[in-house]
Amino acid sequence: MKKTVCELFAGVGGFRCGLNDIKAVEDTSKPEKWETVWFSQWEPADKKTQWAHDCYVNRFGTCLDLKGNDTTNCDINAVDKNDIPEHALLVGGFPCQDYSVASSLATSKGLEGKKGVLWWDIRDTLEAKQAPFVLLENVDRLIKSPASQRGRDFGIILACFRDLGYTVEWRVINAAEYGYQQRRRRTFIFAYREDTKYAETMKKATKYNRMFGVEMHRASMGKTIYTEGFFAKSFPIVEEDYKKIRITELPSGIGELSEGFSFPFENTGVMKDGMVYTVKTTPDYHGKQITLGDIMEDGDVPEEFFIPEKKLYYTSPDVTHSDETHGKLPDESRKTWQYLKGAKKLPRKASTGHEYIFSEGAIPMIDEYDKPARTMLTSEGGFSRTTHIVRDKKTSKIRLLTPIEMEHIQGFPSDWTKECLVDGEKVEMPLNKRRFMMGNALVVNLIAQMEPQLAEIIEAE
Structure with a gap:
């Protein structure tokens, strides 16, 4: 399987930098290990200049959809997901919003996402393109929101993956706890379709059998969480007793889940066949610690x-x-x-x-x-x-x-956000926008650390 990527909510290209080991602006002229077939970046607050999109295009160029149109700077809600090129990996750092749903008896699915809630555009893209693999990033509070119904929003996301035939792993990762230069906690979600070779590999590695009982499933998911899973191999954790893993089953209907589901998700877990397995884990890292002083000018x-x-x-x-x-x-x-x-x-x-x-x-x-x-x-x-x-x-x-120091804190190359390509001309990005872009970005180093595992998985398909 080719290493092709669709990057939603792309910002200034953090996922792409991490996947392609881009450490300097000059690296963008080298052949990329991962081919980005399409991306989407639209900021409704930017009325005149789409600074993030135009920074991305300045560094990487643009992508056309299957109809030959450039829809990369359109509102994702208005994009026909069927026109997105096929891809092996869907990535995105989607905004954290309220993911509750409204029931509608007039539709067979009985669901209608609230307008403007961007998770549903990810879900629609998955339904249209059926990407074999998915890697998403969000704020750490995602697994606890909303305050009035803890865990409901994350439960909805997991149930959507379940209904589309995916298994999901998640981990809340603090970049500093793995030696990087920022104390930034973010929720990462890795999902894979049940019909992939990787799904079969995981079943064999963990001895999973859906006919087994709860305790056997707990042991199997324990292997996924602690040793065999995607995050376990990318970011090692201290292995503990599988009996600490808490289990719940997601309601069959997302409307029902939205109205009454609540569950205290921990920082690590797996969802398989609608069953949730979650436990609080501790990083196992003893290497070098990059500090603020290391990245300052x-x-x-x-x-x-x-x-x-x-x-x-x-x-x-x-x-x-x-x-x-x-x-x-x-x-x-x-x-x-x-x-x-x-x-x-x-x-x-x-x-x-x-x-x-x-x-x-x-x-x-x-x-x-x-x-x-x-x-x-x-x-x-x-x-x-x-x-x-x-x-x-x-x-x-x-x-x-300085802007360069902010870029270094997020793991971007120096002066990554210095210029944008606006109407074919290079324009300097204002300081306040450079600050906003970096405050809104992810830690590129974390994606770079996941890349070898992603490459191994997809190349084996």
């Missing part, structure tokens, strides 16, 4: 990234908390990083009129060199508690991260 950094002293502190640098229960601080004090990142106590009033004291703890003001970066968000660089502040390696002055 050590040369001259433009002055615009440095923070003026008056914006850093409003009082002694040793002060890490503020108490405003007896009086509000001046606005100029509140507009400092010291205040923003420090512990606080201040009076608040609820909409009901109830008065209370709001409090929050302090977080380190300056991110140290000797640890992996904290999770980078789309608000990176803004006046926010989550923004990274670092000590410049050359001058020791305090500053924000």
Whole structure:
């Protein structure tokens, strides 16, 4: 089987960089190990310029659908999934939304996904193209959402895979726990069709037989989770007693699941034949740890990234908390990083009129060199508690991260997002957009670590 890929919600190409071991911009001129036959990237918030799509096209070029049209920058909801070229592997980092469904007795399936909920476009693509293998990425809270019905959304996703004839593995992976440069937890989903050679290989490796009883299935899925499965081989974990694995069965109807299903999914698990097997696992990694200091620039950094002293502190640098229960601080004090990142106590009033004291703890003001970066968000660089502040390696002055450092935190090549191809012309991407792109991306290193296993599986088909 050829290593062909369809990349949905492609962003600036994180999956493609990881699959093809792209470590520098120049690597895009080399032959790719994986052929991307089609991709989709459309950002409804970008009214004039589709920055992510145009960055992707600048690095890789575009792809035509089966009718010869370029639909890569169309709303995926409006794309005819039958026109997508055939592919061996479907990948995507789809947005986390509410996946509840509305029942409709007028349809044979009894289902209608809420408009705008992008999981259903993945499902429709799977139904139309029947990709043998799937690799998806989402936020770690996916397996727990929504708060009012824990696990419902993930249960719906698993049930959709079940109904389409797939077995699913999932793992919540913190990149830093496998030696990489960011403490970023994300849910990864690997699915494969039951009629693949790989499915038969897994049955033999785990001694799975659907006629066996629950305890035999627990042992079989335990082998998948701890030693034989896709994630077990890509990201080793500490092996524990199979009896810790919790089991549940998904309701047969997705409408029923949407209305009443709730289950505490753990960070690792398998869904096979509608049965869910899940357990909390611990990474087994003892190698090198890449830190923030390792990926920071050590040369001259433009002055615009440095923070003026008056914006850093409003009082002694040793002060890490503020108490405003007896009086509000001046606005100029509140507009400092010291205040923003420090512990606080201040009076608040609820909409009901109830008065209370709001409090929050302090977080380190300056991110140290000797640890992996904290999770980078789309608000990176803004006046926010989550923004990274670092000590410049050359001058020791305090500053924000540069675009190259943000790219390195996500495992992208230097200046990957510097330029876009807009209407045939190269245009420099604005700084705020470069920050957004990296806050929205995945850790490319993780995909690169999965690639050898993916290649082995697909080449064996």
